Amino acid sequence: MTTPALAARGIVVRFGGLTAVDGVDLEIEDRALVGIIGPNGAGKTTFFNALSGLVTPASGRLFVGGVDLTRKPAHVFARAGVARTFQTPRVFADMTVEESVRFGLEFAGRRRRAERAALADVPAILDFLGLADCASLAAGAVTPARQRLLEIGMALATRPRILLLDEVAAGLTQTEVRSMARLVRRCRDELRLSVVWIEHAVAVLLDAVERVLVLHQGRALAEGAPAVVARNPEVVEAYLGDGAAEARS
Amino acid sequence: MPGRALGAVAGGALVAAALPWLLDDFLVSLALSCLMYIALATSWAMFSGATRYVSLGTSAFFGLGAYVSAWTVKAAPWPVVIVGGALVAAAFAGLAGLAILHLRGTYFAVLTFGMSELTRHAVTYGEKQYAGTVGRVLTAVPSNLTVYFTVLVIAIAAVGVAVAVRGSRFGLALIGIGADEQRAQTLGVPTRWVKVAGFALSAAFAGAAGAAMAVRWTYIDPMAVFNPFIGLQTVLIAIVGGPLSLTGPVVAALVFSLLAEFLRLQFPYAYLIALGLLLIVAVLYLPYGLAGLWRDRARDERAAAR
Numbered sequence: 001m002t003t004p005a006l007a008a009r010g011i012v013v014r015f016g017g018l019t020a021v022d023g024v025d026l027e028i029e030d031r032a033l034v035g036i037i038g039p040n041g042a043g044k045t046t047f048f049n050a051l052s053g054l055v056t057p058a059s060g061r062l063f064v065g066g067v068d069l070t071r072k073p074a075h076v077f078a079r080a081g082v083a084r085t086f087q088t089p090r091v092f093a094d095m096t097v098e099e100s101v102r103f104g105l106e107f108a109g110r111r112r113r114a115e116r117a118a119l120a121d122v123p124a125i126l127d128f129l130g131l132a133d134c135a136s137l138a139a140g141a142v143t144p145a146r147q148r149l150l151e152i153g154m155a156l157a158t159r160p161r162i163l164l165l166d167e168v169a170a171g172l173t174q175t176e177v178r179s180m181a182r183l184v185r186r187c188r189d190e191l192r193l194s195v196v197w198i199e200h201a202v203a204v205l206l207d208a209v210e211r212v213l214v215l216h217q218g219r220a221l222a223e224g225a226p227a228v229v230a231r232n233p234e235v236v237e238a239y240l241g242d243g244a245a246e247a248r249s
Numbered sequence: 250m251p252g253r254a255l256g257a258v259a260g261g262a263l264v265a266a267a268l269p270w271l272l273d274d275f276l277v278s279l280a281l282s283c284l285m286y287i288a289l290a291t292s293w294a295m296f297s298g299a300t301r302y303v304s305l306g307t308s309a310f311f312g313l314g315a316y317v318s319a320w321t322v323k324a325a326p327w328p329v330v331i332v333g334g335a336l337v338a339a340a341f342a343g344l345a346g347l348a349i350l351h352l353r354g355t356y357f358a359v360l361t362f363g364m365s366e367l368t369r370h371a372v373t374y375g376e377k378q379y380a381g382t383v384g385r386v387l388t389a390v391p392s393n394l395t396v397y398f399t400v401l402v403i404a405i406a407a408v409g410v411a412v413a414v415r416g417s418r419f420g421l422a423l424i425g426i427g428a429d430e431q432r433a434q435t436l437g438v439p440t441r442w443v444k445v446a447g448f449a450l451s452a453a454f455a456g457a458a459g460a461a462m463a464v465r466w467t468y469i470d471p472m473a474v475f476n477p478f479i480g481l482q483t484v485l486i487a488i489v490g491g492p493l494s495l496t497g498p499v500v501a502a503l504v505f506s507l508l509a510e511f512l513r514l515q516f517p518y519a520y521l522i523a524l525g526l527l528l529i530v531a532v533l534y535l536p537y538g539l540a541g542l543w544r545d546r547a548r549d550e551r552a553a554a555r
Contacts, residue, residue, distance in 0.1 A: 052435055107422070157436070
């Protein structure tokens with residue numbers, strides 16, 4: 001068996017008395033495309049925060065490319081090839097689009113040049129995202145949809161091996177959501193990344209990914225192929241509701 | 250642009266170097282005060298302006314440098330005294346930074362202020378306990394001209410280092426921390442070490458300036474060299490001048506040191522009121538300081554020219 005790109009074992013995250021993530025396991029192989037769904041407060045983003053080193057799990061272990069990074073700070077995860085986006089785009093508002101992308105290339109991406117030749121420089125990344133025409137605009141001044149693309153571009157600039165996308169389609173129009181889904185697939189197919197995608201728009205996500213993990217109250221409720229998971233009665237009960245189940249059939 | 254910056258620094262330095270031969274003693278001491286605030290405000294902006302960690306700790310670093318100078322000036326060669334002041338201040342800032350740089354905003358500002366007070370009391374206590382005195386009279390000190398040129402060199406070094414940091418990855422990391430610290434960290438910036446290093450580097454200049462200025466006063470006590478006014482005036486100069494610009498703090502240091510001297514002699518209260526009002530206006534309406542106004546105008550002119 002090959003070493004997974006990312007492995008999380010028994011991750012527990014507590015905030016005071018609240019257990020936000022309660023013993024979740026996840027293995028991401030190279031070039032996998034995995035979705036995470038769950039109702040509000042299921043612990044999805046907190047789980048991402050643990051996977052990217054922003055919060056330290058109370059227990060459990062994290063391996064990136066077989067190396068144990070448990071309890072390491074976030075920049076170590078970035079240097080090991082774990083990149084992430086945030087639900088609300090956190091672009092550097094005072095920098096230009098170009099400078100924002102260059103930032104990642106200067107830090108985590110700097111030592112990872114050899115590993116991701118497709119992400120050679122700023123123009124290559126902006127071209128990939130279709131942002132070349134706004135390279136010199138202030139990052140805070142471009143449209144919200146483009147800020148989401150830029151948010152992904154900043155993550156790609158770290159030349160990652162694993163890309164964690166947190167609700168990148170939230171607040172987009174139907175057309176934009178579809179093109180976002182295509183972009184997510186292209187990150188996997190063309191850039192050969194492992195992609196983990198959290199999304200609230202369940203239908204779009206289930207169409208795009210190959211495997212899905214359902215979180216509910218901090219626990220893994222189900223994991224497997226989207227079609228199977230969507231029919232799992234527990235999942236339907238906890239989260240999808242009748243409407244979503246019908247939408248899938 | 251780096252060429253122009255270099256030219257401006259070299260030109261300013263030459264003018265400043267000629268002043269002791271051109272002006273009377275009073276005006277030279279004014280120029281000295283300008284140079285001191287250039288060093289303090291520029292080094293403050295290099296860290297606090299970029300990262301938005303507003304530090305009120307300048308007084309602590311300045312005072313520590315002054316006391317290092319008072320303790321060693323008789324025994325050690327002058328350059329060693331200055332470098333010693335810088336190193337002690339930097340080491341202290343590094344240790345303090347490890348403890349408090351995870352706090353943001355008001356908490357960080359208040360703690361750095363508290364740190365200054367703590368340092369002042371600690372030095373007072375130590376002096377009483379071991380030296381049996383609070384103040385120290387400094388005899389056998391370098392000439393006024395030596396002090397002037399020392400502070401000039403410190404100011405040039407502060408501006409030079411600020412320019413170099415601005416163009417470096419270290420400077421980019423500081424800006425990233427100011428823009429969104431967590432985001433910068435997820436993009437690979439070792440934020441903790443960058444902050445501690447930046448804070449210590451910035452403190453080194455305040456320590457060096459304190460070491461040089463101490464001998465100028467001939468009598469120092471903790472109240473005088475850990476004077477919170479020095480730290481507050483530094484913050485004010487940098488914020489009003491433009492915390493993210495290189496020229497803003499330099500120009501503001503010149504203007505405010507001159508204003509401070511003239512107004513403080515003529516209208517002591519009006520001066521403090523004016524300072525307070527300016528700070529409020531700058532914080533509310535000029536987040537990029539007066540340098541921001543200048544930049545906006547240049548941008549408008551470029552846009553109009555298109």
